Amino acid sequence: LEVRDSPPWRLLRLASLRAIVGGVPVGEGDAAGRTTLLPAGRRGEAWALARRVDPAVHAGLDPHPRAGLRRRLVRACAPPGAAAALAALLGAPAVAAGLGALALAMAPVALDRHRQLGSRLHGGRLGLREGSLSRRHAIVDPGGLVAYRIDESPLQRRAGLRTLTVFLGQGAGSRRALAA
Numbered sequence: 001l002e003v004r005d006s007p008p009w010r011l012l013r014l015a016s017l018r019a020i021v022g023g024v025p026v027g028e029g030d031a032a033g034r035t036t037l038l039p040a041g042r043r044g045e046a047w048a049l050a051r052r053v054d055p056a057v058h059a060g061l062d063p064h065p066r067a068g069l070r071r072r073l074v075r076a077c078a079p080p081g082a083a084a085a086l087a088a089l090l091g092a093p094a095v096a097a098g099l100g101a102l103a104l105a106m107a108p109v110a111l112d113r114h115r116q117l118g119s120r121l122h123g124g125r126l127g128l129r130e131g132s133l134s135r136r137h138a139i140v141d142p143g144g145l146v147a148y149r150i151d152e153s154p155l156q157r158r159a160g161l162r163t164l165t166v167f168l169g170q171g172a173g174s175r176r177a178l179a180a
Helices: 007-012 043-053 068-089 093-116 154-159
Strands: 002-005 014-020 034-042 118-122 125-130 135-140 145-151 162-168 174-179
Touching (some): 007 014, 014 043, 034 043, 068 093
Antiparallel strands (some): 002 014, 002 135, 118 125, 162 174
């Protein structure tokens, strides 16, 4: 099951609910084996319907490790910051100022992306949340996993972080969780 929302929907306390299902004919679901159970409704209604479909569903998550915050800030702010420095070196102060402002504006985006991440294994279900502008809270039955992969880059290793990617059946893709 997936509970999805966006910043405007969060303000209005709205969400949608989708399910990964097998045997859905083309045209009755999307191409990735999902079908919409609630296109748009109150967030509480989406979670109540999710619990009616699967009583083991849980909404609580453990937050993303604090060590990952620096990574989010660097990934969001470093590219426009580096471009601003290059523009300043090339003698384009107006471009440098604009790119510097963009680098500063990306900090709240990075903080929100970090805050939205979470995961928890509870009651036989794996809960994973990622995304900011399009947030996806997936509740996965471990029996539905086809495979999993644990990755760590050299910088993640130094920070004590790893990325768990779970691959789902029915052509539904994968979901990620960052963990310490």
